[in-house]
Amino acid sequence: MKKIFPIFCLFLSVSAFAQQSTLVINNYTIYKLTGRLRANHVTNCVPELYMGNTMASGNFTIPPTTTATYEKYYTANVAPIPVNDFLVRMSSTSPATVLPYNHPNVISISPTTDWRFYAFDVRDNSSPNTVYDSFQIGISSCGATYPTYQLGSVSETEWFTISSGGTAFTYINIY
Amino acid sequence: MKRIILALIIGCSGSLSSQESKLTVSNYSTYDFHGILIATPLGSCYPMVSISGPAVPNELVVPAGTVYGLSSYPSATGITSFLVQTSATSPAIPRAPSHPSLSPPSGIATMTDWRHTKFQMYFAGTSVPVSSGGTSVPETYFNGNLGDGTNSCWLGDSYISTTYGDAEFFKISSGGITYSYINIY
Numbered sequence: 001m002k003k004i005f006p007i008f009c010l011f012l013s014v015s016a017f018a019q020q021s022t023l024v025i026n027n028y029t030i031y032k033l034t035g036r037l038r039a040n041h042v043t044n045c046v047p048e049l050y051m052g053n054t055m056a057s058g059n060f061t062i063p064p065t066t067t068a069t070y071e072k073y074y075t076a077n078v079a080p081i082p083v084n085d086f087l088v089r090m091s092s093t094s095p096a097t098v099l100p101y102n103h104p105n106v107i108s109i110s111p112t113t114d115w116r117f118y119a120f121d122v123r124d125n126s127s128p129n130t131v132y133d134s135f136q137i138g139i140s141s142c143g144a145t146y147p148t149y150q151l152g153s154v155s156e157t158e159w160f161t162i163s164s165g166g167t168a169f170t171y172i173n174i175y
Numbered sequence: 176m177k178r179i180i181l182a183l184i185i186g187c188s189g190s191l192s193s194q195e196s197k198l199t200v201s202n203y204s205t206y207d208f209h210g211i212l213i214a215t216p217l218g219s220c221y222p223m224v225s226i227s228g229p230a231v232p233n234e235l236v237v238p239a240g241t242v243y244g245l246s247s248y249p250s251a252t253g254i255t256s257f258l259v260q261t262s263a264t265s266p267a268i269p270r271a272p273s274h275p276s277l278s279p280p281s282g283i284a285t286m287t288d289w290r291h292t293k294f295q296m297y298f299a300g301t302s303v304p305v306s307s308g309g310t311s312v313p314e315t316y317f318n319g320n321l322g323d324g325t326n327s328c329w330l331g332d333s334y335i336s337t338t339y340g341d342a343e344f345f346k347i348s349s350g351g352i353t354y355s356y357i358n359i360y
Binding site for chain 2: 024026028067147148149158159160161162163164169171173175
């Protein structure tokens with residue numbers, strides 16, 4: 001019985017890798033973050049999904065000292081920082097289109113895709129045209145290589161994953 | 176069977192989502208404990224929080240006959256910085272105990288736990304390792320890899336027995352709080 005328990009826990013952790021992880025962005029800085037996030041197929045480049053720079057949601061912006069959490073794409077509308085639509089490309093031969101958060105295609109790609117890339121600027125909160133740092137960070141995929149840690153002039157950022165209790169988490173921290 | 180599985184799932188979730196356990200290193204021996212301590216999530220190596228160089232101190236020293244307690248990263252006494260490595264592709268960075276990544280609700284604080292120590296015993300108050308001949312030659316006795324049995328990154332028994340004494344690493348859960356014990360006899 002003792003052996004079954006850790007094995008079962010491990011199994012839960014491993015099985016969690018097969019699904020879209022819960023995204024947690026911790027902005028510990030006094031700056032505003034603007035940018036866009038990409039999720040894509042865990043082994044291929046497509047389907048891919050972008051958060052930010054879409055019509056109804058506008059620029060994806062995280063205020064200073066704020067945590068943004070997204071469990072699934074299709075529940076992003078009720079997140080603390082709501083996202084109502086995504087830019088989605090279903091295959092390499094189809095155009096990218098803006099889809100609402102609850103579109104069937106958004107729901108269908110959730111189990112096979114995961115967060116991979118975040119390109120963002122660290123901006124002054126009161127004068128947002130002042131950009132202090134620009135980062136591209138993530139898990140390398142689709143032929144591109146991104147760092148999981150970067151140190152800027154006023155901030156630093158890191159990207160990592162934790163799997164615990166049957167849930168996989170993708171963390172992006174900005175200090 | 177269904178109930179057992181359900182209970183297991185609930186048990187797993189409960190135990191895994193609980194935060195870092197309270198660590199107690201009890202050195203009942205007549206030698207000083209010098210060791211690095213490593214905390215990881217269950218089932219993976221990263222993020223890794225450790226008491227090791229180049230963080231300060233680069234090892235935990237528990238003098239003979241004393242007890243060291245560490246109930247959480249932010250409240251750690253005698254620790255200037257922890258070494259934090261969030262992934263295999265990121266650098267290991269010394270972080271002060273007050274760094275936001277080491278306090279709840281940070282995932283690093285809530286999902287990592289003490290699972291391993293690499294340690295050696297030294298003659299009390301000296302920099303001389305306990306060796307088979309009582310010389311300064313580092314030796315295998317007590318040059319320990321000791322784990323709590325849940326670490327997937329290092330092989331480490333949860334019990335070591337030597338001619339100089341014994342060491343054990345175990346966890347107890349009580350009242351919703353998990354305690355990690357490293358005992359040296």
